[in-house]
Amino acid sequence: MPRLIGLSGDDPRAVLDGIRHALDGGPALGLGMLDDVRAEAPDGTAAVIATSGSSGIPKRVVLSAGALRASARATAARIGQGRWLLALPAGYVAGLQVLVRSLLAGTDPVMLEGRFRPEAFAEATRAAAGGGDGLYTSLVPAQLATLLDAADEDTGVLDALRAYRAVLVGGQALPEPLRDRAADAGIRLVRTYGSSETSGGCVYDGLPLDGVTVRAVDGELRISGPMLADGYLGDEELTARVFLRDADGTRWYRTGDLGLVEDGVVRVHGRADNVIVSGGINVSLDRVERIVRRIPGFAGAVVVGIPDPRWGEASVIVAARGEELRRSEAEQLERARDAVAAEIGRHARPARLILVDELAALPSGKPDREAVRRLVSELRRTD
Structure with a gap:
């Protein structure tokens, strides 16, 4: 080795x-x-x-x-x-x-x-x-x-x-x-x-690359193809849990993403583990976030979950301040709540909007969701 x-x-x-x-x-x-x-x-x-x-x-x-x-x-x-x-x-x-x-x-x-x-x-x-x-x-x-x-x-x-x-x-x-x-x-x-785990992007504009197969099993997307990783170094248990072989010997990667494949087109709905239970109903924070990001001023917003004394859990929008968001914080939150309610239901409406000067990001450019969650938790403790 x-x-x-x-x-x-x-x-x-x-x-x-x-x-x-x-x-x-x-x-x-x-x-x-x-x-x-x-x-x-x-x-x-x-x-x-x-x-x-x-x-x-x-x-x-x-x-x-x-x-x-x-x-x-x-x-x-x-x-x-x-x-x-x-x-x-x-x-x-x-x-x-x-x-x-x-x-x-x-x-x-x-x-x-x-x-x-x-x-x-x-x-x-x-x-x-x-x-x-x-x-x-x-x-x-x-x-x-x-x-x-x-x-x-x-x-x-x-x-x-x-x-x-x-x-x-x-x-x-x-x-x-x-x-x-x-x-x-x-x-x-x-x-x-x-x-x-797939050596980078393997689905382009919804269509798998040559040699790649994507299927949905119980709502979770799984991928097979020659670009799959061998596994996780030093973690055989995680490797066995994430990379599976079917009866034909084909090796599959369990993405942990919810989605479906329709007429060969892959549609990703969000992370299976990025879900809260609000009032006894499961709410996908990824889905809420996609809806919120369509609203002017919220293109880079992050939606995270928080404990809620009434509903068990609720969602919070964290967004960077911008021209669109300087007009009325309450009005912008209400627009987001209305958009989410119209597409998912009233139970999924975000409970709060937090504005920051700059959203925390990982070196890759992705939002640092753990840092955002910590910020929200700290603000809740000081409220």
Whole structure:
């Protein structure tokens, strides 16, 4: 069993050099595992990604060279291949896959330096466009929103976004208003669904990539395909619980996401464990959040659950202050409550709105839901 080379993932060039060797049979990378370099990975491993996601539960996902290559090849078959711009942390699977796709395409990835800024994105895009290859990049919704806001004032940013043959957007649900803004601006978005356990996105715009099968079992989405992770390093129990084999020997990944597959199209409803019981009725916080995010001013809002003395549990909206939200906090909350009641029912209406200067985020760009929950709990104790 090969030893891991521990990397923080903060230096994308070090990750690029490491994954190049790992794909060719060299030492495996332990991304986010600087304190665990003694760990050993199974033969064939290219990378182990240490991640807690937004749940706060640490996992070390084992990805083979074959799984990473299968994912990259399936992406190229669906959207084409060319030159990629890395705008995400290389220590996360979406950023790592930008590097793997570049290596398999024989192109040099363009890397943003330092903090993500629209001006830097536009400058890097112009530099990448000089190579003559088709351009691709991968973003999370928060980055896309930042770029679209900047594009309203800076045509250089808008031109940069329009230069991409495809802009993959994943990591969390893409709010409809944000998707509509991008479409109106002439930006070619591709919504992706996947996780570290599937070597990144494996469903594009609702359609599984070649070689991927998705089915719903008791409302939970399960995925099979050559890009599945080998399991979790050092946790055989979790591996056995999450990765199953059916009677035919096919290996399936239990996503923990609720959803369905209709006419071959995958529809994700939210996390199976992100549910509260309010007044004896189950309420999906992911579904409430999707409805809330359609309302102007709430595109990046996070909805979390809290104990409620009357109903058992209730939901709270946490959103960053903005022009739309400066008008009337009570009015905005009522709009959200009405929208949720109309689509789900009165029992699902959020109980409160909390405005913050800036929403806590993980390095990947996703909302840090554990930090948001802690903030809400602290505010409740001081009320």
